[in-house]
Amino acid sequence: MLNNTKLDLWVGIFVAVGVLALLMLALNVSNLKTHAGDGVYYVTARFENVSGLKVRSPVMLAGVRIGQVETIELDPESLDVLVRMSIASNIATIPIDSMAGIYTAGILGERYVGLEAGIEEDFLIDGSNIHRTNPAMVLEKLIGQFMFNKVEE
Amino acid sequence: MILQQLIILGKASRAWLERLGRAYILFAYMVWGIPSIFRRFxxxxxxxxxxxxxxxLLILIAGFFVGMVMGFQGYHTLAKFGAESSLGVVVALSIVRELGPVITALLFAGRAGSALTAEIGLMKVTEQLASMEMMAVDPVKQVLVPRLLAGIFVLPLLAAIFSAVGILGGEFVGVAVLGVDSGAYWSQMQSSVDIYNDILNGIVKSIFFGLITTWIAVFEGYDTVPTSEGVSRATTRTVVYSALSVLALDFILTALMFGEH
Known part of the structure; x- marks a missing residue:
């Protein structure tokens, strides 16, 4: 039997390494930083079409992830889609006339909401709406249009 | 003839059910004895x-090798689609969600569970458990409860260490050997791995695995036939049952956690 101090030391080292590993998983591997409950605000945008966008899809500004999609709902009257997203509150200077579009990362990659900064002096705050939006590009539609034009020629 | 076979079958099932019942009773008894741990910390x-x-050390080495293998395998599959930069996502998700908790539990059952069974079984064979009872010391509180709680506490930590080291192993192969961009490895991982859905669920899984492997180990030791052959059989059963129940439980937990997406 080891004496108690040595045993305690080894147990202490083991637990410390275990907790460190947990911390590394939380901070370095996962999206905890963009999650951080207290530090987000919510904005909504109205799209004609969101094909392929999912809850938790990233929201990007200038190619940098600043938040994620929280809910996707169909508005039963206008048949538009309301997308609610959370944005990290340290990014608080997005002009109110910014444009939101739905893009694809790479040709087969996942869909994300891309914001393009506008020029207004007022900024988006919690609960504001993004008015200028671009619907998702549906590949089949484009191919269909292209074929149609070819046939017409 | 057939009747005889049926009788044997019935007897075997009844014995099996009885064992299962004893395992549950022991579990309830251990839960009841948990408060006593604060007096014998x-x-x-x-x-x-x-x-x-x-x-x-076992977990450290195993984790690093599993991570390196995931790095190689993931790279070769992803390279076919030109998506090598997603290597971090593949390695991290598969290790954090599945391989970390499961392989850690399997190794733990082989390394620690078997030792627990042999130790408690030998205590029974040499009548140490009986003599504790003679001295009015409850062997369940004195011997079994600390082991069960330690197992539940230790396995999530081991699984976290396994996952962390595995991801580093994947980075070593991906970045240093195969030339994936280190920034892409980490940033794509960070944007795809969710703290609740992936990491927390992995930890919850390993808590359940810790419970089931130590419970089986402790029960098999406590319930062993008090002969040297009995102990050897109990030890084997611990490893086999633990491995099977970890894999089956993993399926159930995965279906519950990730089923709806």
Missing amino acids: HLFIQQVYFLGVFSF
């Missing part, structure tokens, strides 16, 4: 040492 620390510290 050093026993818990001792078991954390035996179960955790002794498994530490």
Whole structure:
């Protein structure tokens, strides 16, 4: 039997390494930083079409992830889609006339909401709406249009 | 003839059910004895040492190798689609969600569970458990409860260490050997791995695995036939049952956690 101090030391080292590993998983591997409950605000945008966008899809500004999609709902009257997203509150200077579009990362990659900064002096705050939006590009539609034009020629 | 076979079958099923019942009774008894651990906290620390510290190096090495293999395999599959930069996502998700908790539990069952069974079984064979009872010391509280709690406490930590080291192993192969961009490896991982859905669920899984492997180990030891052959059989059963129940439980937990997406 080891004496108690040595045993305690080894147990202490083991637990410390275990907790460190947990911390590394939380901070370095996962999206905890963009999650951080207290530090987000919510904005909504109205799209004609969101094909392929999912809850938790990233929201990007200038190619940098600043938040994620929280809910996707169909508005039963206008048949538009309301997308609610959370944005990290340290990014608080997005002009109110910014444009939101739905893009694809790479040709087969996942869909994300891309914001393009506008020029207004007022900024988006919690609960504001993004008015200028671009619907998702549906590949089949484009191919269909292209074929149609070819046939017409 | 057939009647005889049926009788044998019935007898076997009844014995099996009886064992299962004894396992549950022992479990309820251990849960009831949990408060006693606060009066004998050093026993818990001792078991954390035996179960955790002794498994530490094994988990470290196993995790690094599994991570490196995931790095190679993931790279070759992803390279076909030109998506090598997603290597971090593949390695991290598969290790954090599945391989980390499961392989850690399997190794833990082989390394620590078998030792637990042999130890408790031998205590029974040499009548140490009986003599404890003679001295009005409850062997369940004194011997079993600290081991069960230590197992539940230790396995999530071991699984976290396994996952962390595995991801580093994947980075070593992906970045240093195969030339994936280190920034892409980490940033794509960070944007795809969710703290609740992936990491927390992995930890919850390993808590359940810790419970089931130590419960089986402790029960098999406590319930062993008190002969040297009995102990050897109990030890084998611990490893086999633990491995099977970990894999089956993993399926159930995965279906519950990730089923709806």
